[in-house]
Amino acid sequence: MTPIDQIMQHDHERLDQLLEQSAQAVRQGAWQEAAQFLEAFRHGIVDGHMVVEEGTLFPAFELQEGSEDHPLTALLRKGHQDLRVFFEEMAEAIADQDAETFDDLLSTVQTILKQHDAKEETELYPYLASALADQGEAAGKRILDFEAEATS
Amino acid sequence: MSEYNGCELPEDLFYDLDYVWVRPEEDGTLTIGVTDPAQTMSGRLQKARIKKIGTHLEAGRHVATLESGKWAGGVPVPFAGEVIARNEQLLEDPHLINIDPYKDAWIARVKPDDPQHALDNVKTGSEAIEALEAWIKRYGVQCMRCSE
Numbered sequence: 001m002t003p004i005d006q007i008m009q010h011d012h013e014r015l016d017q018l019l020e021q022s023a024q025a026v027r028q029g030a031w032q033e034a035a036q037f038l039e040a041f042r043h044g045i046v047d048g049h050m051v052v053e054e055g056t057l058f059p060a061f062e063l064q065e066g067s068e069d070h071p072l073t074a075l076l077r078k079g080h081q082d083l084r085v086f087f088e089e090m091a092e093a094i095a096d097q098d099a100e101t102f103d104d105l106l107s108t109v110q111t112i113l114k115q116h117d118a119k120e121e122t123e124l125y126p127y128l129a130s131a132l133a134d135q136g137e138a139a140g141k142r143i144l145d146f147e148a149e150a151t152s
Numbered sequence: 153m154s155e156y157n158g159c160e161l162p163e164d165l166f167y168d169l170d171y172v173w174v175r176p177e178e179d180g181t182l183t184i185g186v187t188d189p190a191q192t193m194s195g196r197l198q199k200a201r202i203k204k205i206g207t208h209l210e211a212g213r214h215v216a217t218l219e220s221g222k223w224a225g226g227v228p229v230p231f232a233g234e235v236i237a238r239n240e241q242l243l244e245d246p247h248l249i250n251i252d253p254y255k256d257a258w259i260a261r262v263k264p265d266d267p268q269h270a271l272d273n274v275k276t277g278s279e280a281i282e283a284l285e286a287w288i289k290r291y292g293v294q295c296m297r298c299s300e
Contacts, residue, residue: 071290078170082226085214104201108217111224 002144004136005125008049008057011143012117014150015045019110026094026102035094040150042087048146050080053120056139057128064131072123079116083109156285159189159295162254166274168230169283173254174274180267181236184215185258186227189288191249192295195220200246202238202260209233211273215260218246229262231270237261250298 022037058073086109093102129135154161166174171190175183191197199219209215214226215235238260242248249257264270275283288295 069290071292074290082228085212085226085228089214104217108201108219108224108226111219115223 001135001137002140004057004128004132004140005121007136007140007143008053008125008128009121011044011049011147012113012121014147015041015049016113018044019106019113022090022094023102023106026099026106029099031094031097035091038087038091038094042091044146044150046084046087048143050084052139052142054080056132057124057136060131061124061127064127072119076116076120076124079112083112083116086112154281156281157189157288157294159187159192159284159288159293160254161188161281161284163277163281165254165280166271166276167280167284168228168274169280169287171225172227172230172274174230174271175258176271177261181261181263182231182233182270183258183261184227184229186218186249186253187284188253188295188297189284189291189293191253192293193291194218194223194225194249196298197246197249200242200249200259202243203235205235205238207235209235209262215262218249227259230273231262231264232266233262233264233270235260236263247298252297 018037018041022034022041025031025034025037054077058076062068062070062073086105090102090105090109093099093105132139154163162173164175166176167187168174171186173185173187175185177183186194197218197220200216202216203209203214209229209232211230211232212228215229216227218225218227239258242257242259249259251257274280
């Protein structure tokens with residue numbers, strides 16, 4: 001079984017690639033392709049990655065730390081909330097074929113993701129195996145299922 | 153003016169209890185900015201983008217994005233409305249937010265679609281100050297203002 005921290009980290013890399021593919025398509029003026037890549041990215045991160053984190057990983061970490069109001073998970077949840085809005089704004093920029101707005105949003109989102117992902121990979125993921133009753137097997141399977149769905 | 157861990161929290165403003173303050177103006181518009189603890193958390197701001205005048209925003213959408221060397225994020229509007237003014241000075245010098253977040257460094261002025269309910273999702277007075285103090289405590293913020 002692949003450890004949960006490695007699965008989540010690999011998912012970050014996969015999602016980063018999808019976002020970059022969308023940005024590349026915007027640079028080429030391939031708007032339909034850009035929209036498809038962005039939607040694949042949004043689906044993977046919002047409906048897959050964030051759902052697993054908010055529904056399973058964060059609560060397990062909070063339970064282990066003995067606080068539902070832990071500053072780390074509070075900050076990460078807030079980051080998710082901000083990112084969801086940014087993804088909608090990026091989709092609108094693509095629909096409007098507005099490369100300048102898209103680039104501005106991309107710059108901000110990539111900065112947020114870089115910091116957010118680094119925080120998760122250093123302060124959250126390494127502690128998950130011990131926090132989860134099944135060492136993260138079920139959560140990892142859900143992420144791997146999402147990855148498999150995206151490549152099928 | 154309340155103060156907690158060095159963070160100034162004006163009692164007459166409205167707050168989304170996270171990053172944003174809102175000030176009602178006499179003409180019915182609402183001015184938006186970020187709080188003292190939020191500017192401290194963000195670090196020295198290096199970039200600000202503010203939506204153009206005339207842009208219509210739904211509640212929760214970003215009227216601005218801010219970036220420092222260590223942080224980036226959006227400034228959400230707590231109500232739907234149209235941007236009628238923006239602080240052009242911040243586009244040149246976003247660091248002003250680290251100096252004077254409540255006055256000179258206001259971000260934008262927005263005309264709400266529904267003035268009667270524009271402040272439904274923000275809090276003011278002692279209820280807001282208590283919640284903001286809890287926010288400051290949760291993140292362990294000790295406020296610092298830059299002088300220049």
